[in-house]
């Protein structure tokens with residue numbers, strides 16, 4: 001049985017950025033099987049969803065998340081840089097159990113979906129326990145178990161278990177990557193081993209890079225001339241690597257970065273909150289794959305990708321000293337097809353085209369923040385928010401309908417999540 005999204009205005013984000021003012025999308029077997037004139041694709045027995053007052057876009061791709069820490073929200077505000085760089089741990093977090101974190105994954109994935117996010121790149125410890133909860137939510141994900149030297153043998157055991165269970169084939173809705181933590185918490189030997197395992201298994205390698213000054217200082221003490229040199233030496237300076245943050249690179253490193261094609265997960269809210277700093281986005285965009293990430297809730301504290309895009313654009317304009325930098329069209333691509341490219345998924349998702357997996361977000365065009373629609377892309381980047389999200393499909397499954405989760409109860413999740421992270425009384 002097919003689902004017909006009927007009569008919507010469609011931001012296709014295809015190669016020509018075609019905008020279709022009123023069209024049908026036919027979803028069948030998890031894929032977009034056809035796009036046609038409004039009212040032309042429905043057959044008897046199809047599920048018809050009226051989108052005549054809707055703006056339809058590809059699902060938003062969040063390229064850097066830590067779903068299991070969703071309940072850390074509000075635990076650290078207005079702290080100095082040293083608070084974070086000491087290990088990105090919240091005081092007292094050792095009292096949290098794996099079960100607490102696994103429940104938080106369920107809440108986080110629900111929140112991602114309600115924000116129009118259909119795909120995440122998620123990483124943390126205990127990924128063997130976390131990833132099944134991500135899979136159950138229905139969201140698309142690449143998952144990686146965090147590796148650090150301090151736990152190396154045990155970590156590899158878990159990382160391999162995750163790789164074995166989920167595989168590295170991006171056509172699976174949930175598949176595995178390799179996730180060394182960062183350049184300072186991983187030795188050169190561990191980073192090299194990650195590069196080797198990435199080549200052996202076909203997995204992408206995800207890591208934090210140049211997130212703070214002490215990290216770069218550690219890398220320099222190991223004899224490297226900065227973070228990029230460390231990646232090159234480890235064999236990780238390739239398009240198969242996704243570097244989160246990359247905010248403490250030198251001018252020369254930013255200049256050389258595109259030569260290597262290393263993808264970037266840009267997390268402006270997290271970077272600004274922790275380091276009061278971002279990368280020079282306008283210098284890199286178009287030269288290297290860049291997607292947007294919300295990072296963890298301790299440092300963001302939101303999962304609103306539209307805010308992330310707005311911040312990226314506005315702060316990026318300021319850094320470039322150019323109001324024409326980072327136009328809305330580019331930001332819409334960063335939220336969708338470019339994010340997919342970062343994860344190696346641009347052949348499967350990231351645009352609304354026949355043959356692609358049906359990861360789609362339907363925004364309510366009948367709300368004040370979506371009107372008037374002089375420029376639908378500008379509305380999406382600069383005025384809309386999660387309140388505008390009406391329906392969300394992942395792999396052809398309807399996971400949000402009329403602003404409500406179809407597989408979970410938001411109020412019940414929130415009730416339980418509210419007590420998470422509370423200090424024992």
Ligand SMILES: [Zn+2]
Pocket residue numbers: 064065066208244295296
């Ligand atoms: Zn992170």
